[in-house]
Amino acid sequence: MKILEFDIVFLSYDEPNAEQNYADLCSKVPWAQRIHGIKGSDAAHKAAAELAETDWFITVDADNIVNPKFFDLDLDMSNSKIKVYDWCGRNIINGLCYGNGGLKLWSKEFVQEMQTHENAQTENAQVDFCWESGYKNFPVVYSNSYINASAYQAWRAGFREGVKMTLLDGVKVPPQDLIKCVWWHNIHRLRQWSTVGAHAQNGIYAILGARQGTYMTNCTDWNHVDVRDFELLGNLYKEIVPTSESELIDLIKDLGDTLKVELGLDWPWLDSAHSKYTFDLYEETLALGRTYYNV
Amino acid sequence: MYDIFYVGSEDDNWINLKNKYPNSLIVDPNTDIYQLKKKSFTKMFWVIWNDVVLTDNFNLNEYRATKWDEHFVHIFKNTEYYDGICLIPKNITISDQEFKTRCFQDKKEINIIVSSPTIYDKFCIESYDDYLKALDNTTTEMFWALWPEIEITDESVFDVYFSHHDKYNRSENHAWQHKFRKDEVTFGGLHLMCKNKPVSKKEIDFRFLINKKEHNEIVSKHRIYDIVFISYDEPNADANYKILQQRFPKAKRIHGVKGIHQAHIDAAKLCDTEMFWVVDGDSELLPSFDFSHAVNRYDLDLVHIYQSINPINGLVYGYGGVKLLPTKLTIDMNINAADMTTSISSKIKVMKEISNITAYNTDPFNTWKSAFRECAKLASKVIDRQKDDETDERLQTWLSKGHNKKFGEYAIRGARAGMEFVLSNKSDISLINNFDWLKEQFEIHEKH
Numbered sequence: 188m189k190i191l192e193f194d195i196v197f198l199s200y201d202e203p204n205a206e207q208n209y210a211d212l213c214s215k216v217p218w219a220q221r222i223h224g225i226k227g228s229d230a231a232h233k234a235a236a237e238l239a240e241t242d243w244f245i246t247v248d249a250d251n252i253v254n255p256k257f258f259d260l261d262l263d264m265s266n267s268k269i270k271v272y273d274w275c276g277r278n279i280i281n282g283l284c285y286g287n288g289g290l291k292l293w294s295k296e297f298v299q300e301m302q303t304h305e306n307a308q309t310e311n312a313q314v315d316f317c318w319e320s321g322y323k324n325f326p327v328v329y330s331n332s333y334i335n336a337s338a339y340q341a342w343r344a345g346f347r348e349g350v351k352m353t354l355l356d357g358v359k360v361p362p363q364d365l366i367k368c369v370w371w372h373n374i375h376r377l378r379q380w381s382t383v384g385a386h387a388q389n390g391i392y393a394i395l396g397a398r399q400g401t402y403m404t405n406c407t408d409w410n411h412v413d414v415r416d417f418e419l420l421g422n423l424y425k426e427i428v429p430t431s432e433s434e435l436i437d438l439i440k441d442l443g444d445t446l447k448v449e450l451g452l453d454w455p456w457l458d459s460a461h462s463k464y465t466f467d468l469y470e471e472t473l474a475l476g477r478t479y480y481n482v
Numbered sequence: 483m484y485d486i487f488y489v490g491s492e493d494d495n496w497i498n499l500k501n502k503y504p505n506s507l508i509v510d511p512n513t514d515i516y517q518l519k520k521k522s523f524t525k526m527f528w529v530i531w532n533d534v535v536l537t538d539n540f541n542l543n544e545y546r547a548t549k550w551d552e553h554f555v556h557i558f559k560n561t562e563y564y565d566g567i568c569l570i571p572k573n574i575t576i577s578d579q580e581f582k583t584r585c586f587q588d589k590k591e592i593n594i595i596v597s598s599p600t601i602y603d604k605f606c607i608e609s610y611d612d613y614l615k616a617l618d619n620t621t622t623e624m625f626w627a628l629w630p631e632i633e634i635t636d637e638s639v640f641d642v643y644f645s646h647h648d649k650y651n652r653s654e655n656h657a658w659q660h661k662f663r664k665d666e667v668t669f670g671g672l673h674l675m676c677k678n679k680p681v682s683k684k685e686i687d688f689r690f691l692i693n694k695k696e697h698n699e700i701v702s703k704h705r706i707y708d709i710v711f712i713s714y715d716e717p718n719a720d721a722n723y724k725i726l727q728q729r730f731p732k733a734k735r736i737h738g739v740k741g742i743h744q745a746h747i748d749a750a751k752l753c754d755t756e757m758f759w760v761v762d763g764d765s766e767l768l769p770s771f772d773f774s775h776a777v778n779r780y781d782l783d784l785v786h787i788y789q790s791i792n793p794i795n796g797l798v799y800g801y802g803g804v805k806l807l808p809t810k811l812t813i814d815m816n817i818n819a820a821d822m823t824t825s826i827s828s829k830i831k832v833m834k835e836i837s838n839i840t841a842y843n844t845d846p847f848n849t850w851k852s853a854f855r856e857c858a859k860l861a862s863k864v865i866d867r868q869k870d871d872e873t874d875e876r877l878q879t880w881l882s883k884g885h886n887k888k889f890g891e892y893a894i895r896g897a898r899a900g901m902e903f904v905l906s907n908k909s910d911i912s913l914i915n916n917f918d919w920l921k922e923q924f925e926i927h928e929k930h
Binding site for chain 2: 189191192215216217218255258259
């Protein structure tokens with residue numbers, strides 16, 4: 188099935204780059220529709236499903252710029268068990284390529300019936316989507332995720348991943364077992380979020396957010412389920428994020444020490460030059476891997 | 483005389499060839515060079531492709547290859563390129579690839595124009611179904627897609643031909659620049675579609691191909707939507723229509739239809755464009771207004787309302803302004819809603835441009851009636867998405883300004899009567915669209 192046959196819905200809430208990114212999307216596919224300002228991921232996706240006239244629909248997160256080659260895809264959709272297809276998004280701060288910020292193709296029926304985030308009935312669906320077996324990820328990047336248009340946007344993106352990447356199937360694990368229990372892919376992603384980014388605009392906010400998310404989830408009594416509530420996150424940002432850059436960097440370093448002692452996570456502080464070097468090396472390694480394994 | 487093979491189906495080109503050369507034979511387009519050689523009984527044979535048209539001044543039966551050229555494929559000029567008719571020696575080795583691509587290793591290019599390329603088929607395409615039909619019915623490997631909303635400004639574009647050797651361009655969809663609005667050029671106009679590269683429904687619906695080769699020549703412009711002048715009994719209607727027609731001779735007219743909704747439905751039925759302009763009978767169009775606005779595909783369900791100048795109280799807003807309406811939604815509108823424009827679509831766009839003066843102050847009754855109707859609407863706040871403060875301010879202006887203007891007193895009294903009517907009898911607002919009832923009301927009010 189050709190990707191172009193499906194409706195496309197742009198999901199925005201309060202992202203500072205949403206207008207610019209929506210205009211970019213419309214210049215590539217003028218029929219892209221938009222859902223804006225709906226509180227709660229579950230509700231926003233249901234509104235998108237409502238808007239879509241096709242049985243399946245594509246969602247584009249507001250921080251995304253889509254590669255037009257995506258619209259050339261012809262998808263084998265013969266497996267009726269699959270309800271969500273997703274493609275990797277490339278984070279422009281830290282170079283990570285995975286489902287976060289990626290493009291998704293949803294079964295409308297599935298979205299209408301799912302109960303996640305604010306409507307979750309089970310513990311593991313409280314902070315993320317719960318796809319179980321009906322989910323297929325393609326390890327191909329078709330969009331860049333620009334999460335750093337403002338300090339808050341970058342911090343929130345980092346914080347949310349700092350929380351989510353330490354969970355096992357959406358549930359907290361004993362802090363001492365974190366490295367053992369959590370899927371190594373997620374530990375790897377957490378490492379990248381928590382260390383790389385100082386070279387990019389607002390990148391240190393993403394690093395701080397990731398470390399604070401990890402710390403608050405695993406080393407304090409903070410209710411990690413609140414991560415789904417953007418209003419609470421806005422208030423939290425005002426409370427716990429310093430305004431000066433030097434204080435910010437000191438806090439990142441302090442959290443690095445704490446996370447090492449409490450959770451065994453060894454995240455060094457990489458200044459701008461080190462961060463850029465690591466970022467470039469990471470991208471180069473991914474590219475090299477693709478030449479070896481033809482991914 | 484050599485054998486003549488026509489590679490194609492029994493189309494007009496074949497019939498013409500057969501009439502001129504009764505000995506010619508037709509072969510299936512999939513026939514390969516080896517089969518063709520077997521069929522031939524002469525030492526060379528002509529191959530006439532179905533995408534070329536033979537010129538009249540060349541006689542295939544008179545042409546003889548020289549002795550020393552009998553081992554070369556002769557390829558003749560097809561207007562501009564050497565990709566047309568071939569004279570092929572039977573006893574040389576040619577791969578089928580060479581034959582199909584018309585790129586021969588051992589060839590002699592003959593600088594005689596013996597054919598011209600077949601002009602690509604043209605199809606008027608409004609919907610995806612039309613496009614699918616064009617794909618099925620085209621006799622050329624590429625075809626022109628002409629959307630009904632475009633007007634070709636440079637006919638020479640239809641001479642475009644991509645050589646048979648130019649595989650890239652022959653396999654691509656092409657778009658030319660299109661003058662969409664005054665200062666806006668897009669690629670949503672003329673397209674040359676490749677039969678072998680189908681596009682999706684959304685691409686056709688939005689006139690926007692994701693993958694295309696763009697050509698920077700402007701060859702089309704957006705067609706002006708149909709204009710309909712709607713009059714009932716306005717004393718200045720004939721004069722206003724005449725002025726409109728002088729500038730836009732194709733402007734149509736609906737006159738004397740009872741009921742504002744029905745008049746607009748009838749107007750929409752006169753039109754064959756997807757949007758249409760409505761000019762009210764009392765409108766004096768401003769010279770600067772030229773109906774050139776074109777609507778993006780995703781805005782085709784929008785009611786556009788232009789600003790108009792009120793000659794009595796100086797208000798400038800959508801009252802009496804020119805409207806650009808979606809044709810189909812107008813035909814299907816809810817005729818029971820009091821405000822006609824908002825009942826056509828839930829999406830309204832108020833345009834910044836001023837289109838006209840609403841010269842409703844032509845006589846006492848028409849002035850009174852117009853003010854009554856508008857102020858009843860304002861007072862009842864019946865207009866969707868109206869803002870209370872803005873509406874109240876407008877109502878106050880209607881009620882208080884313009885005493886010294888022509889029939890200004892009638893406008894103010896009509897405004898007051900309209901407002902009072904709503905305050906006393908809110909449930910029957912639809913009466914404001916009944917002109918007989920309005921006449922009675924005028925007579926009742928103005929007698930006192």
